[in-house]
Amino acid sequence: MTSILPLTEPAIAARAATDSDDTSAHPGAPRRTARGSRARRVRYALTVLVFLLPSAIPLTLFVLTPMVSAAWISLHDWNLLSPMTFVGLDNFAGLITDPDTARVFGNTVYYIVGYLPLVYIGGLALALALNRAMRGRNLLRGIYFLPVVTSWIVVAIVWRWLLAPENGVVNGVLGFFGIDGPGWWTDPSWSMPSIILASAWKDLGFVMVILLAGLQSINTDLYDAAKVDGAGPWRRLISVTLPMLSPSTFFVVVISLINGFQVFDQVYAMTGGGPAGSSQVVVGEIYDLTFRYGSAGEASALSWMLFVVILAATVVQVIGQKRWVHYA
Structure with a gap:
């Protein structure tokens, strides 16, 4: 049966020493926690990206890409048939x-x-x-x-x-x-x-x-x-x-x-x-x-x-x- 009596000062010191030994014995434990946190963040970002793709793909293809293309074409002389000539x-x-x-x-x-x-x-x-x-x-x-x-x-x-x-x-x-x-x-x-x-x-x-x-x-x-x-x-x-x-x-x-x-x-x-x-x-x-x-x-x-x-x-x-x- 586990005792529920309050710990005395020697017992507290012994518990602290035990925890210190466990930490030193397993130096990779905090690293595993940080690695798991990064993995969760990556999974969350990928989940958000999946939900954004149905709107992000048309926005990129039909809005952002034409805007960038128009900016590039505006710097050229072009009649839609012959090669473009840069005019600044x-x-x-x-x-x-x-x-x-x-x-x-x-x-x-x-x-x-x-x-x-x-x-x-x-x-x-x-x-x-x-x-x-x-x-x-x-x-x-x-x-x-x-x-x-x-x-x-x-x-x-x-x-x-x-x-x-x-x-x-x-x-x-x-x-x-x-x-x-x-x-x-x-x-x-x-x-x-x-x-x-x-x-x-x-x-x-x-x-x-x-x-x-x-x-x-x-x-x-x-x-x-x-x-x-x-x-x-x-x-x-x-x-x-x-x-x-x-x-x-x-x-x-x-x-x-x-x-x-x-x-x-x-x-x-x-x-x-x-x-x-x-x-x-x-x-x-x-x-x-x-x-x-x-x-x-x-x-x-x-x-x-x-x-x-x-x-x-x-x-x-x-x-x-x-x-x-x-x-x-």
């Missing part, structure tokens, strides 16, 4: 001094300035309307979201028909009220507004869903307290809804800015960048430089310039959001 930073220097570069960036900014307020205000109005209890609310939400999942080719054909200068529906309605409609996508002054209208209409459902989720996360006690203080609907919108909706607004603004700088499908399908280059955007210019003019080096340099602009705009938004985004 000449492609960047040529683009910076080319008036067409300023024009396409200006058209892209014009698109964003017109598109972003329109799609946000429209999406907010739909979200506020469909956040109320009403019959058929879910059906209406699905109907408004339907254009988001519709192909841009289909949307472009529909809007080209709606905005046709001679027999379009929009000009027909304007003519009924005695108003001469513009040339829309055939007029250099109205080509970009035509694209903005079509883009905002297509993306209203996406913005509506994001803002609707934000509205449903707002504590209703805030509205009750505002009513007790005598705040009307407009004051509740300004003082309660918009501040509490700022995280969703921030997400919409960042995503819309990134997508706005990358706009291409609707421009290509509706106007092809015309007439007279009035609706040509940066990505459209990259496409033309590569496949129409055989200047892949300049196209790659322009794509990296666009990347830097998007990155700078995103960083400014992330830094600035600390001043106006309120997280509950």
